[in-house]
Amino acid sequence: MVEQKKKPKVYDYFQEKEDPYAGGVAWCAGCMLELTARFIPKVLGKDIVLVGCPGCSAPVLYGQNLGAWHRMSYFSALMTGVASSATGISRYYRKTGREATVVCFTGDGCSADIGFQPLSGAAERNEHIIYITYDNEGYMNTGYQRSSTTPLGASTSTTPAGTVGHGKPTPAKNVPLLIAMQGAAYVATATLSHLDDFAKKLAKAKEKSREGFVYIHIFAPCVMGWRIETDMSIQICRMAVRTNYFPLWEAEDGRFRLTNEVTSPRPIGEFINMVRKFSHLKEPDIAEFQQMVDRRYAVIKKLCAVE
Amino acid sequence: MIAQRGKVKVITGNSAAAYGAMLCRPDVATSYPITPMSEVAEQLSSFRANGLMETEMVEVEGENSAMNVVAGASIAGGRTFTATSSWGLSFMYDAVQHAAGFRAPIVMVIANRESPGILAVSGGQQDIISVRDTGWIQIIVEECQEILDTVIMAYRLAEDHNILLPVMVNYDGFYLSYMTTAVEIPEQADVDNFLAPLKKQPARQMLEPGVALGCGTHGIELGFVELRYRQCAAMERAATKLDEIDCDFGEYFGRSYGGQIEEYRTDDADIIIVASGGAAGTARVVIDAKREEGIKVGLIKLRLFRPFPRRRLAVALKGKKAIGVIDRSIDFGWNCGPMYMELRALTPEIGIVPMLSYIDGLANLDITVPHIARVVDEVHAAAKGKSYQEVTWILLEE
Amino acid sequence: MIKHKFIFPSEGAWSDGRERLLCLDTGSWRVARPVLDKEKCNYCSLCALYCPPQCLKDIGDYYTPDLDYCKGCGICVRECPRGALKMVSEGEFADDSAAR
Numbered sequence: 001m002v003e004q005k006k007k008p009k010v011y012d013y014f015q016e017k018e019d020p021y022a023g024g025v026a027w028c029a030g031c032m033l034e035l036t037a038r039f040i041p042k043v044l045g046k047d048i049v050l051v052g053c054p055g056c057s058a059p060v061l062y063g064q065n066l067g068a069w070h071r072m073s074y075f076s077a078l079m080t081g082v083a084s085s086a087t088g089i090s091r092y093y094r095k096t097g098r099e100a101t102v103v104c105f106t107g108d109g110c111s112a113d114i115g116f117q118p119l120s121g122a123a124e125r126n127e128h129i130i131y132i133t134y135d136n137e138g139y140m141n142t143g144y145q146r147s148s149t150t151p152l153g154a155s156t157s158t159t160p161a162g163t164v165g166h167g168k169p170t171p172a173k174n175v176p177l178l179i180a181m182q183g184a185a186y187v188a189t190a191t192l193s194h195l196d197d198f199a200k201k202l203a204k205a206k207e208k209s210r211e212g213f214v215y216i217h218i219f220a221p222c223v224m225g226w227r228i229e230t231d232m233s234i235q236i237c238r239m240a241v242r243t244n245y246f247p248l249w250e251a252e253d254g255r256f257r258l259t260n261e262v263t264s265p266r267p268i269g270e271f272i273n274m275v276r277k278f279s280h281l282k283e284p285d286i287a288e289f290q291q292m293v294d295r296r297y298a299v300i301k302k303l304c305a306v307e
Numbered sequence: 308m309i310a311q312r313g314k315v316k317v318i319t320g321n322s323a324a325a326y327g328a329m330l331c332r333p334d335v336a337t338s339y340p341i342t343p344m345s346e347v348a349e350q351l352s353s354f355r356a357n358g359l360m361e362t363e364m365v366e367v368e369g370e371n372s373a374m375n376v377v378a379g380a381s382i383a384g385g386r387t388f389t390a391t392s393s394w395g396l397s398f399m400y401d402a403v404q405h406a407a408g409f410r411a412p413i414v415m416v417i418a419n420r421e422s423p424g425i426l427a428v429s430g431g432q433q434d435i436i437s438v439r440d441t442g443w444i445q446i447i448v449e450e451c452q453e454i455l456d457t458v459i460m461a462y463r464l465a466e467d468h469n470i471l472l473p474v475m476v477n478y479d480g481f482y483l484s485y486m487t488t489a490v491e492i493p494e495q496a497d498v499d500n501f502l503a504p505l506k507k508q509p510a511r512q513m514l515e516p517g518v519a520l521g522c523g524t525h526g527i528e529l530g531f532v533e534l535r536y537r538q539c540a541a542m543e544r545a546a547t548k549l550d551e552i553d554c555d556f557g558e559y560f561g562r563s564y565g566g567q568i569e570e571y572r573t574d575d576a577d578i579i580i581v582a583s584g585g586a587a588g589t590a591r592v593v594i595d596a597k598r599e600e601g602i603k604v605g606l607i608k609l610r611l612f613r614p615f616p617r618r619r620l621a622v623a624l625k626g627k628k629a630i631g632v633i634d635r636s637i638d639f640g641w642n643c644g645p646m647y648m649e650l651r652a653l654t655p656e657i658g659i660v661p662m663l664s665y666i667d668g669l670a671n672l673d674i675t676v677p678h679i680a681r682v683v684d685e686v687h688a689a690a691k692g693k694s695y696q697e698v699t700w701i702l703l704e705e
Numbered sequence: 706m707i708k709h710k711f712i713f714p715s716e717g718a719w720s721d722g723r724e725r726l727l728c729l730d731t732g733s734w735r736v737a738r739p740v741l742d743k744e745k746c747n748y749c750s751l752c753a754l755y756c757p758p759q760c761l762k763d764i765g766d767y768y769t770p771d772l773d774y775c776k777g778c779g780i781c782v783r784e785c786p787r788g789a790l791k792m793v794s795e796g797e798f799a800d801d802s803a804a805r
Binding site (some may be wrong): 061062065070073078084088093097098101118119 | 337366367377416515517523524525526541552
């Protein structure tokens with residue numbers, strides 16, 4: 001037996017030992033949404049009120065007739081009304097002097113597209129809500145269609161690579177940056193390979209949600225939609241961070257900070273090669289992609305320099 | 308009458324709606340401006356800003372959010388209020404259905420205006436028709452006092468534990484929304500007393516942090532059917548419940564409106580005119596004049612539209628020789644008035660009698676005394692066996 | 706005449722997880738399971754942290770998968786810094802399946 005390591009620091013952030021979800025739920029093997037969903041109540045506690053919408057989370061977040069898959073209070077909102085329903089719940093608790101943590105939990109299809117208006121509205125009004133997006137870069141539950149966070153060049157079921165089409169022709173929306181520009185109390189990016197960082201941000205989120213709007217954007221690869229092996233999800237998260245494709249940053253009251261600064265980023269090709277939704281990309285495409293990644297990172301870096 | 312006399316203020320219909328809401332002490336209210344009801348939002352915001360109410364006002368970024376915010380707050384356990392019109396109502400359509408399915412007892416006032424399709428910043432009832440199958444209770448009122456009173460009654464109806472359905476209180480946009488009349492504002496204590504019986508009822512299910520109850524489960528097969536059935540059963544109960552509440556209101560405040568329908572001079576009438584909203588007021592004037600001429604005509608003012616007051620109408624219309632229905636909207640697909648169409652469905656109960664559809668009052672064009680007089684004359688002639696035009700677009704025949 | 710026995714105790718579409726939860730037999734999805742070499746394990750807990758269904762049970766100085774729920778994704782094997790885990794085909798355990 002090798003000398004035992006101390007338990008990782010992430011355990012210090014856990015409020016709950018027990019997982020409020022049932023042992024067996026219908027998320028794919030290797031699903032990063034599952035890891036995210038089970039991780040959140042560990043840090044935020046299981047007395048949160050979850051607000052969800054149709055998508056990959058719905059079959060587990062919501063019940064089936066009277067039966068439920070987890071022990072948390074939830075409200076199933078329309079895809080057009082997540083942040084707004086959460087606003088109503090949050091405002092009622094505030095009015096009645098009740099301390100409660102209202103957590104929106106949706107995919108990128110909701111946050112970036114159909115649910116963007118109410119998200120932006122709630123952020124602007126500084127509602128006391130934590131909005132968490134699991135970004136699998138597409139509408140996965142309905143068959144891997146593209147969303148506005150699908151990256152440039154990705155092959156999806158509605159932007160397939162073929163003889164004429166070369167994947168999504170436009171780059172992704174940077175939703176966390178947009179919300180940070182609105183002046184939310186706390187905005188952060190996180191992913192499943194860096195769990196200490198994620199836990200710390202969730203703990204901060206709970207604290208800041210007492211003051212105003214919190215937005216957390218999780219990079220969560222989809223085994224099915226991205227066509228990756230079930231055991232590669234965490235590796236891909238790690239590579240996304242190491243290439244600066246998905247930099248880990250936070251903005252507290254408008255002040256930006258990289259929480260995991262990568263000093264020598266790996267070339268984007270290493271990330272692209274791991275994900276088969278990019279398999280049709282040629283050298284010029286990859287070079288363009290690298291430029292885009294570098295520019296995006298440069299913008300974040302510049303923002304970090306603002307006092 | 309048990310309540311004290313309230314203070315009389317000279318206010319608009321929009322303002323009356325806002326006062327009605329304020330007196331019911333909603334926990335959360337939302338507002339988004341749209342002509343002709345922006346003033347409701349302004350008035351509520353003013354009440355809040357001046358400490359006259361403690362409601363959490365949320366100035367949302369769109370009507371879809373306006374409905375979703377109150378739906379969330381309602382399911383969390385709060386009393387809620389919102390207001391909109393036509394285009395805004397269309398924008399919140401998914402949330403409107405959602406709220407009814409979730410049995411959220413929201414009260415919403417709608418200043419009726421022509422719905423999208425043909426751009427119009429003018430009154431009409433097409434917006435009522437556009438949401439008639441959403442599962443909401445729909446009431447249509449005639450005057451400013453009735454707006455205020457019906458908002459209060461709406462909470463008694465919506466939050467009743469045997470109902471638990473959201474309620475729309477509809478009033479003519481432009482006509483009532485902007486009309487300034489004397490309105491008696493009930494005393495706060497009296498409104499509190501009128502709504503107090505709700506507190507004695509069993510509490511409804513609500514969200515509770517830390518408790519494994521979730522709202523919005525998937526309806527699977529028979530589970531779905533059951534939920535739908537229960538929603539419909541509650542809707543059915545709402546008809547007689549409204550009559551009871553209207554009666555209670557009359558006893559307490561000294562004003563009542565007939566509940567599902569108001570029957571004006573219908574007992575000995577040979578022919579009936581059916582109208583809703585402000586047009587009913589004009590119709591009464593015509594009814595009285597025609598009575599002077601010897602025509603035995605009566606008016607039914609349709610207040611409850613959903614659920615459709617079929618039983619009371621069947622009783623009121625039985626034995627009548629002809630019926631004229633004035634619609635302020637269109638039934639696409641049947642190319643006639645929608646209320647006319649629904650009254651036609653009572654034929655098994657009332658027998659086949661001439662029923663005439665009149666489309667009037669679109670786009671802020673008035674439903675005038677001469678229009679209604681023409682309606683009475685034609686219905687009277689039809690009752691005598693003369694041939695008649697089934698659907699008349701009065702505005703295009705002038 | 707309605708013969709259906711109502712399943713919802715209250716009005717509205719509420720689910721209730723207070724007494725029991727729905728649960729899927731996700732263990733049956735597996736085609737391979739993780740097997741631990743205890744000699745190599747230093748109880749770093751990364752396998753347990755990265756397991757999506759959180760089914761690695763803490764035995765005290767190592768972890769073991771809950772075979773009722775392990776979907777066989779292989780993340781624990783991939784992430785173990787000491788290579789203490791490996792995926793073994795379910796076929797190797799065909800004799801045990803009846804006992805489960």
